[in-house]
Amino acid sequence: MALDPVRIGVVSVSDRASTGVYEDKGLPALQDWLGRAVRNPITWVPRLIADERALIAQTLRELVDAEACDLVLTTGGTGPAPRDVTPEATLDVADKEMPGFGEQMRQISLRFVPTAILSRQTAVIRGRALILNLPGQPKSIAETLEGLRDAEGKSVVPGIFAAVPYCIDLMGGPYIEAVPEVCAAFRPKSAQRPTQG
Numbered sequence: 001m002a003l004d005p006v007r008i009g010v011v012s013v014s015d016r017a018s019t020g021v022y023e024d025k026g027l028p029a030l031q032d033w034l035g036r037a038v039r040n041p042i043t044w045v046p047r048l049i050a051d052e053r054a055l056i057a058q059t060l061r062e063l064v065d066a067e068a069c070d071l072v073l074t075t076g077g078t079g080p081a082p083r084d085v086t087p088e089a090t091l092d093v094a095d096k097e098m099p100g101f102g103e104q105m106r107q108i109s110l111r112f113v114p115t116a117i118l119s120r121q122t123a124v125i126r127g128r129a130l131i132l133n134l135p136g137q138p139k140s141i142a143e144t145l146e147g148l149r150d151a152e153g154k155s156v157v158p159g160i161f162a163a164v165p166y167c168i169d170l171m172g173g174p175y176i177e178a179v180p181e182v183c184a185a186f187r188p189k190s191a192q193r194p195t196q197g
Helices: 026-037 053-066 086-092 099-109 114-118 138-146 160-170
Strands: 006-013 042-049 071-075 123-126 129-134 147-149 155-158
Touching: 006 026, 006 053, 026 042, 026 071, 026 138, 042 053, 053 071, 053 086, 053 123, 053 129, 086 123, 086 129, 099 114, 099 123, 099 129, 099 138, 099 155, 099 160, 129 138, 129 160, 138 147, 138 160, 155 160
Parallel strands: 006 042, 006 071, 071 129
Antiparallel strands: 123 129, 147 155
């Protein structure tokens, strides 16, 4: 059996990058990490937009409702500054909130900086898609998705992606196979399929 195809929306939220003031690093960081972590064939649906609540919400609706994305990841706009409105826009389109993802991202980031408590990342379900708000820095994107390892490469703090494939299973989405060397996905034995080629 072939691997299920998966559609992934990636959204970089930045006033300056969206107007060309500087180069966007969010979209490449998301696609690089997910491209290494997911074995399935991926169709990317990228968007680079400004920090506008209505625009972010409209983009998320479009990615889920019109583009049929199974997973949507945003980067940027999750801090306390007045223009940081990504979590509000994400909640605007939510059917269900999944607060554990944001809690775990902050736990990971707190290992590095005390200001991680200022981050407001969240996650929601809309229809049959999971939407995740990630930090804005490429290094932080990788850390929160992958988790932290010790010097021997053993997982110390699980990254949030470990829970993503099973979450998507439970929502009726495609069976996503992760690359264990990047981030081992956890599923109960009853939900595991034989590894596909």
